[in-house]
Amino acid sequence: MEIAEWKEAGKPLNTIVNCECLKGMRQMADNSVDTIITDPPYNISKLNDNRSKLNSPIIRRESPLKYDFGEWDNLSRTEFLDFTKSWLKECCRVLKEGGTIISFFNKEDISFLGWEAKDLGIRTRSIISWHKTNPVPSFRKVNYLSACEFLWVGSKGEKAWTFNFKQQKEMHNFFETPNSSSYGETEHPTEKPLKLLKHLIEIHTNENDIVLDPFMGSGTTAVACIQTGRQYIGFELSEDYCKMSEARIKATQPPLKQEYGSMSTGVDSGCSIPIFFKPCPFSEGGCVHFYLLYSPNVIASCSALI
Ligand SMILES: C[S@@+](CC[C@H](N)C(=O)[O-])C[C@H]1O[C@@H](n2cnc3c(N)ncnc32)[C@H](O)[C@@H]1O
Numbered sequence: 001m002e003i004a005e006w007k008e009a010g011k012p013l014n015t016i017v018n019c020e021c022l023k024g025m026r027q028m029a030d031n032s033v034d035t036i037i038t039d040p041p042y043n044i045s046k047l048n049d050n051r052s053k054l055n056s057p058i059i060r061r062e063s064p065l066k067y068d069f070g071e072w073d074n075l076s077r078t079e080f081l082d083f084t085k086s087w088l089k090e091c092c093r094v095l096k097e098g099g100t101i102i103s104f105f106n107k108e109d110i111s112f113l114g115w116e117a118k119d120l121g122i123r124t125r126s127i128i129s130w131h132k133t134n135p136v137p138s139f140r141k142v143n144y145l146s147a148c149e150f151l152w153v154g155s156k157g158e159k160a161w162t163f164n165f166k167q168q169k170e171m172h173n174f175f176e177t178p179n180s181s182s183y184g185e186t187e188h189p190t191e192k193p194l195k196l197l198k199h200l201i202e203i204h205t206n207e208n209d210i211v212l213d214p215f216m217g218s219g220t221t222a223v224a225c226i227q228t229g230r231q232y233i234g235f236e237l238s239e240d241y242c243k244m245s246e247a248r249i250k251a252t253q254p255p256l257k258q259e260y261g262s263m264s265t266g267v268d269s270g271c272s273i274p275i276f277f278k279p280c281p282f283s284e285g286g287c288v289h290f291y292l293l294y295s296p297n298v299i300a301s302c303s304a305l306i
Contacts, residue, residue, distance in 0.1 A: 186218040
């Protein structure tokens with residue numbers, strides 16, 4: 001959706017607006033979103049220039065893997081730092097007190113986010129390492145593989161933040177999953193893993209909370225929100241990437257709501273018992289729990305893979 005159309009429609013949620021994100025965020029009220037999860041330009045296309053010439057046929061995608069991500073990732077150093085300060089400032093303004101901001105960022109500059117955000121009332125809470133289990137192999141073998149990316153996590157103000165602690169083993173500031181930009185759902189050059197986005201959303205937001213992503217790309221944040229029952233708002237400069245996200249969003253199912261069904265027990269034919277369906281929180285949606293309510297005091301449950 002174009003920005004004029006979005007404004008005309010009363011700036012609805014669950015929309016990706018095709019516009020420059022500073023322009024978009026300036027239309028938003030102070031303290032209006034619960035959480036921000038984003039993946040801005042790292043400005044590394046120039047550094048990657050030599051690698052672009054080594055496009056490898058071993059990567060399974062229809063088009064070759066690109067290291068020059070586009071004009072949006074090719075700023076001068078000063079332009080890049082100024083732009084980073086500007087989007088960070090807008091994010092801090094629209095984030096509610098107690099809200100969380102999480103950003104992927106390049107390894108050299110990740111501490112810049114924390115320093116800048118401190119003056120804007122944001123406290124650095126953690127740095128998460130994402131271990132990409134499918135890094136590009138090293139052919140020259142003169143350095144480590146680039147197998148990790150980093151995410152900065154901050155929270156606004158003094159108010160307690162939303163933090164849904166899962167099992168201890170799920171709460172390491174370390175996450176392992178393949179890099180989707182080689183094996184993902186879209187042709188976006190820097191698509192991030194849906195699994196990681198959903199994990200973060202479940203921890204840092206509650207159902208129906210509003211998540212902002214000013215750099216939506218292929219729409220991974222939006223899809224993660226839909227699949228976890230959260231609301232989203234996003235901005236994306238490229239019309240092609242907006243179309244990519246729209247197609248993805250159309251194909252995305254919201255989570256199963258708690259619903260009542262009925263089933264014959266088979267033992268006492270003709271007797272129907274209500275069933276509650278609940279998506280299993282521990283898997284990626286391939287599992288459901290059935291709760292069988294026999295009487296107010298007797299509830300049996302079982303899980304099934306679907
Ligand atoms: C690193 S990618 C995000 C990828 C995304 N996380 C995904 O999983 O697909 C950054 C995106 O920001 C967009 N972008 C760059 N500068 C922008 C700006 N000023 N306003 C809005 N979008 C911008 C680019 O077109 C690109 O798609």
